[in-house]
Amino acid sequence: MPCRALRLFLLLLVGPAWATAAESSLHLPAPQNVMVYSYNFRSSLRWSPVKVDRGPVLYTVHFKTGAFNQWDEMNCTRITQTECNFPQLLNERRWTIILRVRAELGQMVSDWAESDPFVAERNTTIGPPKVNNVIVNSDSLLVSVIPPFGSELGDFLQYHVSYWENSTSTTKKETKTSNTLFKIINLKELTLYCFKVQVEFVIQPDLQKLGLQSVPECYRTTVSEATRAGYIILIFLLTLFLVILVIVGLFLMWRYHNTIKYWSQPPFKIPSHFEEYLKDPSMPVLEALENCAEEDPCDSLSIVCNGERSQECDGSAEVLQSLPPASGTLQLLTGQTAMDKMLSLPNFGQDCAS
Numbered sequence: 001m002p003c004r005a006l007r008l009f010l011l012l013l014v015g016p017a018w019a020t021a022a023e024s025s026l027h028l029p030a031p032q033n034v035m036v037y038s039y040n041f042r043s044s045l046r047w048s049p050v051k052v053d054r055g056p057v058l059y060t061v062h063f064k065t066g067a068f069n070q071w072d073e074m075n076c077t078r079i080t081q082t083e084c085n086f087p088q089l090l091n092e093r094r095w096t097i098i099l100r101v102r103a104e105l106g107q108m109v110s111d112w113a114e115s116d117p118f119v120a121e122r123n124t125t126i127g128p129p130k131v132n133n134v135i136v137n138s139d140s141l142l143v144s145v146i147p148p149f150g151s152e153l154g155d156f157l158q159y160h161v162s163y164w165e166n167s168t169s170t171t172k173k174e175t176k177t178s179n180t181l182f183k184i185i186n187l188k189e190l191t192l193y194c195f196k197v198q199v200e201f202v203i204q205p206d207l208q209k210l211g212l213q214s215v216p217e218c219y220r221t222t223v224s225e226a227t228r229a230g231y232i233i234l235i236f237l238l239t240l241f242l243v244i245l246v247i248v249g250l251f252l253m254w255r256y257h258n259t260i261k262y263w264s265q266p267p268f269k270i271p272s273h274f275e276e277y278l279k280d281p282s283m284p285v286l287e288a289l290e291n292c293a294e295e296d297p298c299d300s301l302s303i304v305c306n307g308e309r310s311q312e313c314d315g316s317a318e319v320l321q322s323l324p325p326a327s328g329t330l331q332l333l334t335g336q337t338a339m340d341k342m343l344s345l346p347n348f349g350q351d352c353a354s
Contacts, residue, residue, distance in 0.1 A: 028103045042086075043124065045076075058079065059101055059103055060076065066095070066117070100114040125211075126209060129211075130145060136219050136220070139186065140183050140221075145159065157200065158176055160198040164195075166194050195217060196213045197213070
């Protein structure tokens with residue numbers, strides 16, 4: 001009897017502690033970093049994985065709305081992924097949605113981890129619009145864009161367009177439009193321009209949400225028709241001027257070819273000793289030539305004439321005989337005597353040394 005009472009006492013003493021340990025062994029750590037990620041109203045719940053050594057952990061997700069405070073299952077029950085996409089039912093942009101997730105491993109479960117309240121039209125991230133097409137003109141760019149998300153009844157979007165001249169100047173200009181097809185005007189021709197587009201989602205008249213800016217795109221404006229016509233006329237006039245210039249040049253060359261030929265010849269220069277003699281005939285130049293002849297003897301000069309031109313030879317001889325005497329010998333030979341004399345010369349065909 002005393003032993004049975006002792007056992008009962010020990011059971012009552014240890015029982016609560018053993019039950020607490022057993023209960024704690026059936027629980028897993030709750031998931032951490034539970035957050036809703038939303039981009040262009042496509043939303044999902046994400047969380048950090050629970051790490052245990054006993055096997056793969058499964059996850060279950062529930063949701064409730066602000067209007068109905070009751071937890072319901074989603075399409076994410078006992079999944080292995082750490083992400084759960086919103087079903088079509090929860091794509092209402094103005095609903096307030098709260099989600100929770102827990103980890104499961106066999107009979108063990110974790111506590112629920114809840115997310116912050118989520119309203120899509122306030123908390124989603126709006127991406128940049130897609131530039132669909134650009135038509136380039138001389139003074140404008142015609143731009144066509146696609147909205148980042150599908151519009152619903154009552155949606156109002158505005159497009160903020162920033163553009164600038166791609167040069168040393170960084171001055172930007174901005175314009176707003178609610179159309180997906182708009183024109184950037186008052187641009188310079190043959191100039192490189194860049195632009196970016198950003199969406200503004202008007203939730204209420206006093207509440208707007210700006211999206212991300214698009215990547216800058218650059219285009220060079222074309223030349224206008226008036227400028228193109230001016231270039232054509234200028235090229236034509238320059239070509240005509242060059243043709244006329246060539247024709248005038250050829251005519252002048254033909255007209256004054258004798259003068260050009262005269263001026264293109266090298267200048268004739270009289271030897272210095274003759275030039276001194278012509279300036280002052282009284283200078284003893286001939287005596288110096290005679291003295292030079294004794295030191296540097298010259299060959300004989302012979303004038304050979306045939307019988308038919310004997311009179312011309314006589315005249316040439318008279319001219320030569322009228323010159324002052326100089327070193328060397330002057331002979332006038334005709335006929336057979338001239339031929340024999342030429343053949344007897346040792347340096348036949350060579351010029352006088354001086």
